[in-house]
Each structure stands twice: as C-alpha cells, then as structure tokens.
Amino acid sequence: VAPEDCTGCGVCVEVCPVKNKSDASRKAINMMPQAPLREPERENWEFFLGLPEVQRAKLSHTQVKDIQLLQPLFEFSGACSGCGETPYIKLLTQLFGDRLYIANATGCSSIYGGNLPTTPYTLNAEGRGPTWSNSLFEDNAEFGFGMRVALDQQKAFAEMLVTRLAPAIGAELAADLVGAAQKTETEINAQRERVNALRAVLAGNGSSDANNLLAIADALVRKSVWILGGDGWAYDIGFGGLDHVLGSGKNVNVLVLDTGVYSNTGGQASKSTPRGAVAKFAASGKPNSRKDLAMEAVSYGSVYVAQVAMGSNDTHVVKAFQEAEAHDGPSIIIAYSSCIAHGYDLVHGLEQQKLAVQSGYWPLMRYNPVLREEGKNPFQLDSKAPAIRLKEYAYREARYTMLARSNPELAAKLLEEAQDDVEREWRVYSARAAMPGRGETPHIAPPEKPESKPEEKLAATAAGGEE
Amino acid sequence: MTDISMQYLGMKLNGPIVVASTPLSESLDNIRHMEDAGASAVVLTSLFEEQLVLESRALDEDLSRGTNSFAESLNFLPEQSDYRMTHDGYLEHLRRAREAVRIPIMASLNGATSGGWVRFAKEMEEAGAQAIELNTFALVTDSRQTSAEIEQLLLELVEGVSKAVKIPVAVKLSQSFTSLPHLCAQLEEAGARGVVLFNRFYQPDFDIEALEVRPTLHFSTPSELLPRLHWAAILYGHLKGDIGITGGVHSAEDVLKAVMAGGSVAMIVSALHIHGIEHIGRVLADLKYWLEKHEYASLAETRGCLSRRSVPDTSPYDRGNYIKTLSSYSLRQTTAAF
Numbered sequence: 190v191a192p193e194d195c196t197g198c199g200v201c202v203e204v205c206p207v208k209n210k211s212d213a214s215r216k217a218i219n220m221m222p223q224a225p226l227r228e229p230e231r232e233n234w235e236f237f238l239g240l241p242e243v244q245r246a247k248l249s250h251t252q253v254k255d256i257q258l259l260q261p262l263f264e265f266s267g268a269c270s271g272c273g274e275t276p277y278i279k280l281l282t283q284l285f286g287d288r289l290y291i292a293n294a295t296g297c298s299s300i301y302g303g304n305l306p307t308t309p310y311t312l313n314a315e316g317r318g319p320t321w322s323n324s325l326f327e328d329n330a331e332f333g334f335g336m337r338v339a340l341d342q343q344k345a346f347a348e349m350l351v352t353r354l355a356p357a358i359g360a361e362l363a364a365d366l367v368g369a370a371q372k373t374e375t376e377i378n379a380q381r382e383r384v385n386a387l388r389a390v391l392a393g394n395g396s397s398d399a400n401n402l403l404a405i406a407d408a409l410v411r412k413s414v415w416i417l418g419g420d421g422w423a424y425d426i427g428f429g430g431l432d433h434v435l436g437s438g439k440n441v442n443v444l445v446l447d448t449g450v451y452s453n454t455g456g457q458a459s460k461s462t463p464r465g466a467v468a469k470f471a472a473s474g475k476p477n478s479r480k481d482l483a484m485e486a487v488s489y490g491s492v493y494v495a496q497v498a499m500g501s502n503d504t505h506v507v508k509a510f511q512e513a514e515a516h517d518g519p520s521i522i523i524a525y526s527s528c529i530a531h532g533y534d535l536v537h538g539l540e541q542q543k544l545a546v547q548s549g550y551w552p553l554m555r556y557n558p559v560l561r562e563e564g565k566n567p568f569q570l571d572s573k574a575p576a577i578r579l580k581e582y583a584y585r586e587a588r589y590t591m592l593a594r595s596n597p598e599l600a601a602k603l604l605e606e607a608q609d610d611v612e613r614e615w616r617v618y619s620a621r622a623a624m625p626g627r628g629e630t631p632h633i634a635p636p637e638k639p640e641s642k643p644e645e646k647l648a649a650t651a652a653g654g655e656e
Numbered sequence: 657m658t659d660i661s662m663q664y665l666g667m668k669l670n671g672p673i674v675v676a677s678t679p680l681s682e683s684l685d686n687i688r689h690m691e692d693a694g695a696s697a698v699v700l701t702s703l704f705e706e707q708l709v710l711e712s713r714a715l716d717e718d719l720s721r722g723t724n725s726f727a728e729s730l731n732f733l734p735e736q737s738d739y740r741m742t743h744d745g746y747l748e749h750l751r752r753a754r755e756a757v758r759i760p761i762m763a764s765l766n767g768a769t770s771g772g773w774v775r776f777a778k779e780m781e782e783a784g785a786q787a788i789e790l791n792t793f794a795l796v797t798d799s800r801q802t803s804a805e806i807e808q809l810l811l812e813l814v815e816g817v818s819k820a821v822k823i824p825v826a827v828k829l830s831q832s833f834t835s836l837p838h839l840c841a842q843l844e845e846a847g848a849r850g851v852v853l854f855n856r857f858y859q860p861d862f863d864i865e866a867l868e869v870r871p872t873l874h875f876s877t878p879s880e881l882l883p884r885l886h887w888a889a890i891l892y893g894h895l896k897g898d899i900g901i902t903g904g905v906h907s908a909e910d911v912l913k914a915v916m917a918g919g920s921v922a923m924i925v926s927a928l929h930i931h932g933i934e935h936i937g938r939v940l941a942d943l944k945y946w947l948e949k950h951e952y953a954s955l956a957e958t959r960g961c962l963s964r965r966s967v968p969d970t971s972p973y974d975r976g977n978y979i980k981t982l983s984s985y986s987l988r989q990t991t992a993a994f
Contacts, residue, residue, distance in 0.1 A: 206866075213867040269722065300728065455729030472734040529722040530732035587718035588733060594715070595736040597745060 191265070192223060192230035198271035199536040242314065245374060250284065251511065253503045262286035262318045266309035268301035271535025273527030273542070274446040275301070276499055277506070278417070281444065282310070284510055285413040287317035288377065290340065292333030294418025294427060295326040297453040298446055302417075326422055330430040330443065333416030337441045343408035350402040351387075351409070357399070358390050371411040372515070380410050413514055416443045420461035421451035423523075424480055428460075432485075435492050435519045442513045443521040445482065448528035456530035463550065464610055465603035466588045468530070474592040474603045478610040484617070486521045487556045487568065493520035494556040500527070500542025505553055505571050512557055525551050532587025544582035549575030549611040552618050561627050570622035575615060579608045658947040659954035660940070662696070664898050664920040665787045665824035665849050667760055669696035672911055672943075672955060673936055676902045676923035677701050677764045677789070682749070684756050686933060693936035696921070697760040699789050700753065703746055705767030708776060711741055743776055747783040754784035762787040762826075768794035769809055770816040781821040790817055790848075791828040793855055807839055811846045818847025826900060828852035836887055840895055850898035851891070852923070853884045875926035880904035885917040889973055892918025892963035908942030915955060916962040 199220055207217035248255040262282035268275045274297060282289060291310075293299045302309060303323055312318035324332035348367045355363035362383060371377050384406050391399040416434070423431055423445040434441060450468045451457040458471035460480040467474055486494040493516035495509035506524070513520035525545060527538030545551040553572035560567040583589040583604070593600040660671045674697045680686045681698050690698055723731045746763075753761045763785035765777055777788055792813065794806050810827075818825045825847060831854040833839050840851050861872040881904030888899050901914040902923035914922035927935050947955060960966055964973045 208867040269726075450732075452732075453728050456732040456734075467733060467736075469734045472736070528732075532718045532721060532733055534721070587715070587721075591715075591719060591733065591736060591739070594739040594741065597740060 190218070190230065191234050192227050194265045195223075196268075196270035197223070200271055200538060203536050204539050250374070251507060253507055256280070256283055256507060259283040260286075260313055262289075262311050262313060263302075263309050264311060266301040267304040268297065269529045269535070271527065271529070271538055272297075272301070273448070273499075273525070273535070273538050274298060274419075277444060277446060277524045277526070278302070280499075280506065280510060281415060282319055284507075285415075285514060286319055287313055287315070288410060288412050289319040290333075290336050290412055290414045291319055291321045292329055292336055292414070292416045293321060293323040294329035294416075294422035295323060295453075296419040296422055296451070297448075298417050298419065299323040300453055327426045328430055329418050329422055329427050330416055330434040333414055333441050333443075334434045334437060334439060337414045337439050340408060340412050340414065341439075343405045347402060347405050347408045350398050354391070354394075354396075354398055354402060357394060358387060362386060362390070366409055377411055384409055414441045416441055418445065419452060419526075420445060420447045420449060420459045421454075421457070423447075424460040424482055431521075435486055435489060435521060438491065438518055440517055441519055443519070445521065445523045446526045447523050448526045448530065449479070450528065450530045452528050452530050463583075464607040465583065465592065465600065466586075467592050468588065473596065474599060476603070478607070481614065482521075483523055483554060483556075489519075490561075491518055491558050492556075493518065493558060494554070495520075495522045496525075496552065496554050497522060498525035498542040498546050498551050498553065500525075500539030501546035501551075501572065502553055505555075509555055512555065512559075516557070516559065518558065530588070532591070533585060537585075541582070541585060544577065544585070546572045547576045548579045548582040549615045550579055550582060552615060554618060554622075564627055566622065566624055566627060568618075568621045568624070570618050574619070575611060579611050580604055583607070658944055658952060659956070660944065660947070661954075662915075662920050662956060662959075664697070664900065665826055667697070667786065667824075669760070669921065671696040671940060672915055672919075672921050673939060674699065674762075674900065674921045674923045675928065675936075676925045677791070678925045678928070680925075680928060680933065681753075684749075684752055687753050687761075688756055689933045690936065691757040691759050693934050694940045695759060695936050697762060697786075698753070698757075699762045699764050699923070700746075700750060702764040702766035702791050703743055703776060705765075705769065705771075705773050707742055708773040709771070715739060715741075743779070747779055750780060750783040750785055760786040762789050764789045764791055764828075765817065766791040766793065767813065768792060770813040774813070774816045774820060777817045777825075778820045781823050785823060787824045787826060787849075788817065788821060789826050789828055789852060790814060791855055793830055793857075803834060807833070807842070810839075811842055814843055814848050815846040824849035826850040826852050826898070828855050828900075828902070830855055830857065831883060831887070832857075837891060837894055840891055844895060844897055848897060850900060850920070851895070852900040852902055853887050853891075853919075854903060856880070856903050875929060876904045876906075877926075878904050878906050878910055881910055881913065885913055886973065888914070888917040888919050889963040892960045893965040908939045908946060911939060911943055912946065912958065913962075915959050918960040918963040920959070 202216060202218050202220050205216045205218050209215040242260050243258045245259060248258055250256060260283065261279045263279045266275050278298065293302055302321065308321070310319045310321050351358060351363050351366050366383050366387060369376065369380060371380050387406055388403060391403055418427065431443065447461055449459065449461045449463060449466065451459055456468050458468040458475055462468050462471060462475045462479065464476070464478045465474050483494050483496045486492045493513050495513060497506045497509050499506050509522050513522055525542050527535055527541055529535060533541065546553060552570060555569045555571060557567050584593070662669050662672045671694055673695055675681060675690050675695045677699045679701060681700050687698055719733055750761065750763055761784065763780035765788060767773065780788060792810055794809065796806060814825065814827055827843050827848045829851055843851060856876060858871060858873055860869045863870055884901045884903055888901055891899060898920040899918050900921045900923055901919040905911060905914060905922045905924045906927040911922040924936065952958060964970050
C-alpha cells in the first residue's frame with residue numbers, strides 16, 4: 190500500500206477473505222492510523238517499487254488472481270474514496286494499457302482521469318502507456334470513433350509505405366509487418382520487434398517514404414480504442430453519437446461507468462437512474478424505469494454487449510473486457526459503479542453490487558456476435574435468477590430510503606413497480622438466453638417462392654397492358 | 657360454555673392467547689386475522705432504543721456523505737423538507753391497528769438504559785396503545801459492570817417509563833438474573849404492572865469456514881417453555897401483578913401449562929409462523945375441549961394450580977430436584993447395563 194496515496198476507503202480490507210487463524214478480527218490487510226506508519230511504510234513502498242514486474246507472458250490473462258500481478262497503468266486518481274468506477278479503469282490498463290487509446294467523456298472519469306497538470310495514467314518500464322484525451326460531454330463516442338479512423342488511416346498508409354519500401358526493408362520482414370497475426374499479446378510483441386527492426390533498417394535510408402514511415406511505424410502495431418464515460422453521457426447527452434458509433438461497425442470499445450446519476454455535477458437523474466431512487470431532478474423518486482441500454486445495443490446483432498458488476502463476479506468482468514477487445518467490431522460494456530451519490534458508506538460498495546445482481550436489478554449478461562457465427566446463441570445470461578427482493582438491495586441506500594421517509598406511500602408504490610421492472614427484465618433476458626440454436630430458430634420468414642414460368646410472366650404483362 | 661377470559665394488566669381479555677411481538681403484526685390485515693382467529697391482544701413489534709437514538713444521526717450521515725468535498729458539486733442528494741423516522745411510521749401503524757380491531761393493542765419498547773428515548777412511551781400512549789411491553793435486554797460485555805448496576809439501570813428504566821404513562825407497563829425479562837423473585841418485587845415497586853417471562857436470546861452462531869459470527873434466529877420449540885413454567889410457578893403468589901409467558905407456546909397443552917404455572921396469558925409467535933395465524937383458533941378449540949372434558953367452569957380457576965405454593969411437594973421446583981433427577985437417570989443407566 191502506498192501510505193501517502195491511500196484514500197482510506199477500506200474496500201480492500203472489507204473484501205479480503207484471508208483472516209488471522211487466531212484472531213478473526215485481523216485480516217491479511219488491515220486499516221490502521223496512517224501517521225505512525227507513514228515512515229516505515231514509505232520505505233516498504235520504495236522497496237516494492239524496486240521489485241521487477243512479473244513477466245506478462247508468464248501470467249494467465251483470464252485469471253483474476255494472475256491479472257492482479259499485471260502492472261496497472263492507472264494509479265492514484267483523484268476519485269472519491271471508494272469510487273466504483275476506478276477499478277474498471279485500472280483493470281483496463283492492466284490488460285491493454287500499453288496499446289490503449291482512451292477517448293474520455295467529460296464527467297467524473299475525465300476529472301479524476303485528467304486532474305491536470307498531473308494524470309493518473311502512467312507508463313511501463315518500456316515507456317508505453319495509455320494515450321488519453323478528453324473532448325466534450327456530448328461528442329465522446331464520435332471523438333473515439335475519430336481516433337479509430339485516424340489509427341486505421343495511419344496503419345493503411347504505413348502498410349502502403351512498407352509495401353513500397355519492401356526492397357529496402359527485405360521481403361520477409363515487409364510481408365510480416367503487413368500480414369502477421371496480432372491477436373495475442375505475444376503476437377503483438379512480435380510485431381513490436383518487427384517495427385524496431387524496421388526502424389533499424391530504415392535509419393539511414395533518408396528517402397521521404399522512409400521518413401514518413403518512420404514517423405508512423407507504431408501504427409503497424411494493433412491498438413485498442415476505448416471510449417469511456419458515465420451514464421449521463423452514454424444514456425442521455427451523448428446517446429445519439431454513441432448509437433451512431435455502435436452502428437458504424439468500427440472496431441471501438443465503449444465502457445460505460447454506470448452510477449445511475451450524473452455523479453460529477455452532484456447526482457442529477459439520468460435515464461439510467463432506477464425507478465424509485467431519489468436524485469436531483471427526481472426529488473420525488475424517479476417515476477419510470479431505467480433505460481435498458483444493453484438491449485438497445487443487442488438489437489444491432491453485430492455489437493458485442495456486456496453488463497458487468499465487479500463486486501458480483503470479477504471473473505465475468507475480465508471475460509467481458511477480453512471478449513470486447515477481441516471482437517472485431519463495436520463493443521459496449523455497461524459496468525455497475527458504486528457512487529457516493531447512492532448514499533451509503535462505500536466500504537460496502539462491492540457487497541452492494543453483489544446484492545444488486547442477486548436482486549435481479551443488475552443481471553450479468555454478455556452478447557457475443559462471434560457465437561452466432563459458430564451456430565450458438567450469442568446471448569448469455571451470466572447471473573442466477575433473483576434470489577432476494579429488490580428492497581433488500583435498494584433499502585440499504587439513502588437514495589431509496591430517503592423517499593421512504595419523506596413520502597412512504599409513494600416509495601411503496603415505486604418500489605412495487607421497480608420490483609415489477611426487475612421481474613419483467615429478467616423474463617426477457619432469460620427467454621432470450623434460453624432460445625435454441627443461434628437464438629433465431631425456428632425460422633419465421635416465409636419460404637422463397639419458386640420462379641414463375643415464362644408463359645405466366647407473359648400473361649401478367651398482357652393483363653397489365655389491357656388496363 | 658367454558659369461560660376462557662383472563663385478566664391481564666388490568667384489562668379483561670377474551671382469552672389467554674396474546675400474539676407476542678412479531679413482524680406478522682406489521683400488516684393490518686394480519687392483525688385483523690389474529691383477532692378473527694381468537695387472539696385476545698396483540699403486542700406490536702419493538703421500537704429499539706438504539707434505533708431511536710442512532711437513526712437520525714445515521715440518516716444525516718447518509719444524506720450528507722460527500723457534501724462539500726468536491727469543487728464540482730457541493731452535495732449529491734436533494735434536500736427534502738421533512739423525513740419520517742421509523743417511530744413516526746410505528747405510531748401511525750399503532751393508530752391504524754387500534755381502529756382496525758377491538759382487542760387491545762400493546763406497544764413494545766426495547767432497551768436497556770433510561771434516557772431521552774423513553775419519551776416515545778408517552779407517544780405510544782397518545783397514539784392509542786393500551787399497554788406497553790418494555791422489552792429489556794442488557795448483554796454485559798464490560799467486566800467492570802456489576803449485576804447490581806445492571807439491575808439498577810433496569811429499575812430506573814422501568815420507573816421512567818411507568819411514570820411517563822398512565823397505561824400499564826409490563827416488563828419482558830431475560831432469564832439471566834441471579835434472583836428473579838427479588839428483582840420482580842423491585843420492578844413492581846418501580847411501577848411495573850406485570851412481568852413477561854422471558855425474551856429469547858438470539859444467540860450468534862459461528863461460520864467456521866468464513867471465520868465469522870452471524871446472528872441466528874430459530875423458531876421456538878415447546879421444550880423452551882419449561883424454564884418459563886418453572887419461574888412462573890416460583891413467582892406466582894409473590895407478585896401483585898400479572899405474569900405473561902412467552903417462548904415455546906405452541907399448543908393448547910402449552911397454554912394450560914402456562915396458566916397452571918401462574919401465567920395470566922400465554923404469548924404465541926413461532927407457532928403462527930410455522931402453522932399460520934389460524935393456528936390460534938385450533939389451539940383455543942383444543943383448550944376449550946380439554947376444559948370441558950375435565951369439567952372446569954373457567955380457565956381462570958386453573959391459574960396457579962401447579963405453582964410452587966400450590967403443589968404438595970415443592971422439591972421439583974427446588975434444588976433437590978436436581979439430585980433426584982440425576983440419581984434416577986444414573987439408576988436407569990445402571991439398570992439398563994444389567
């Protein structure tokens with residue numbers, strides 16, 4: 190633990206399962222007053238920083254416990270203590286940080302992600318790290334889309350130059366630079382080696398093609414474009430652009446850090462705010478249900494979609510991130526994010542996420558178009574049927590209970606309706622997941638008609654002529 | 657027709673079965689159902705001292721979390737003009753329950769120390785409660801606190817509540833007192849009109865895999881009735897007030913035992929959770945059948961007939977019983993061996 194940067198949320202202690210065998214009040218990690226520990230822990234921290242990173246190739250990138258050893262390239266953000274968004278971003282940088290391009294919508298994640306002149310995004314020992322930029326609130330999807338188009342254009346230009354300079358580069362290297370697979374991290378690293386070799390070969394060339402290629406050679410290495418933002422952006426203000434980008438077919442990934450409110454501006458209701466929760470502009474409780482953004486994205490059929498909650502199933506989150514990144518097309522991940530605007534001590538944030546899933550309020554799902562190509566149902570429901578009532582999850586948060594205190598009759602009515610929402614959504618999701626085959630049988634289109642005979646065509650023409 | 661009415665806390669009840677404090681009575685429909693099934697009174701769920709003392713502070717913390725900590729937003733939840741606390745809802749429910757049924761409705765306060773929260777007893781009275789059951793439970797974990805201090809705190813609490821209201825106050829006790837007869841006599845002096853034997857100690861259980869202690873709640877079993885009968889039988893005749901028996905009452909036989917030990921009422925809850933509220937009707941039918949079969953004119957005449965002062969041999973209630981039971985057990989073992 191970095192003693193001077195820990196925000197003291199206590200989530201790591203709360204979630205730690207390892208207890209002292211002789212004293213169950215002590216865990217493998219414990220909260221203690223900071224001041225007396227500052228000096229000794231500073232030394233420990235320095236020692237820790239001096240340890241070599243574990244080689245990425247030796248770790249499984251699908252196992253949560255291994256992934257925790259991957260170096261995060263997002264650290265010490267200015268987010269609230271216990272923020273539910275930052276763990277997703279940290280994970281993102283652990284998995285794809287050294288080739289990550291982030292377009293960040295204005296909001297919490299742009300504030301703690303770009304608390305200029307400092308930034309929580311950092312570099313690894315090779316000097317690689319996420320490329321990050323923030324445009325506006327309303328156009329972030331388009332902004333990320335632009336990053337993708339620019340990268341694709343640079344890559345196409347670089348590939349053209351490689352082909353043109355093949356005699357100077359060497360036929361084998363040139364062919365590999367353009368055609369080698371880059372699906373796995375090993376393959377991507379091999380491509381980086383090729384780019385280094387390319388730079389060495391072209392170092393003394395001096396031609397304008399060589400100079401141009403040297404300037405953009407990095408574009409030959411596969412990049413991962415992620416469009417980040419909150420629900421205020423994704424569900425409301427940036428939704429038109431988001432929908433446009435999801436419909437573009439381009440290989441971009443969207444991560445919606447969904448707190449159910451405009452968190453950064455002080456908790457205004459968005460279309461993600463659940464029914465019955467109090468928020469600014471919904472002081473009497475949100476009267477209607479949350480928009481099902483996941484199903485809207487599923488409706489395209491070609492978009493990878495996942496709804497995740499780290500506190501409920503961290504392996505599921507990792508799977509969704511990996512699959513979204515691997516999908517050669519648009520992807521969207523909607524991530525449940527605990528927030529200070531929910532009105533409870535965020536030390537219980539992960540537990541609350543678990544309850545959200547158990548109540549059916551936040552079903553975990555993935556829609557992977559690749560499975561459709563394999564003849565399977567692309568819609569996978571990854572959480573169990575509701576095991577507790579919505580109230581058992583919701584009434585642990587002041588955003589719900591404050592309505593029960595200020596207007597109990599209305600709160601009871603909205604809670605009942607919200608319970609109905611949960612059940613309705615679960616029926617839709619489970620029916621979709623249970624569909625046989627590719628999720629599209631039986632065929633319902635009428636069979637194609639056989640082509641009509643020439644004499645019938647003639648008769649039809651003649652009849653038309655009489656009129 | 658055998659008369660099964662009983663006197664309890666100065667009220668004439670139409671039968672001996674009182675529904676003890678249970679979440680079932682949070683529904684008005686259930687309370688009506690209890691009356692229809694033959695319950696003679698209902699004790700509502702408890703308002704807890706901690707709840708009353710800490711609730712407003714906890715609410716304030718939840719609503720103001722994060723306030724003034726970020727330049728971008730000064731707070732995160734809109735302000736409401738008024739908040740109803742749990743006790744507001746409780747009093748409203750109490751008023752409605754009074755309007756819904758004719759049987760007495762008793763309110764319940766759960767606490768261990770006197771203090772500002774005791775004023776809620778007055779509010780319960782004003783909302784229509786016909787009696788207050790003061791559920792006292794002090795679990796001492798401080799080695800410096802003596803049993804005498806605990807009893808003194810309890811007496812102060814009972815005196816405070818009894819003085820605050822005109823309606824009768826019954827004290828629901830824990831079994832864990834060294835000298836119950838002495839304590840009960842003092843409780844009467846402090847203003848209690850009756851004692852209820854005993855509240856059930858929800859013992860925490862251990863999860864040895866997670867190394868966690870978890871609260872557990874099991875329904876009572878008839879075997880839990882025995883210590884209550886024992887103490888009611890000892891106390892009967894020594895108190896001016898009434899004795900209510902709660903914990904382990906499941907059948908007509910249990911009700912009869914409770915009354916024969918000296919109880920005025922038998923309180924029932926677990927059996928209703930297990931068999932449904934209509935179970936009260938079955939118990940009453942069995943009770944009447946037994947009384948008629950044994951030619952009793954009223955249930956009241958059985959009261960205290962097996963109490964310590966009424967039985968010819970008191971040894972089963974005294975320490976001698978321990979040796980007798982033990983020796984008879986050893987004898988059986990020895991006999992069986994041969």
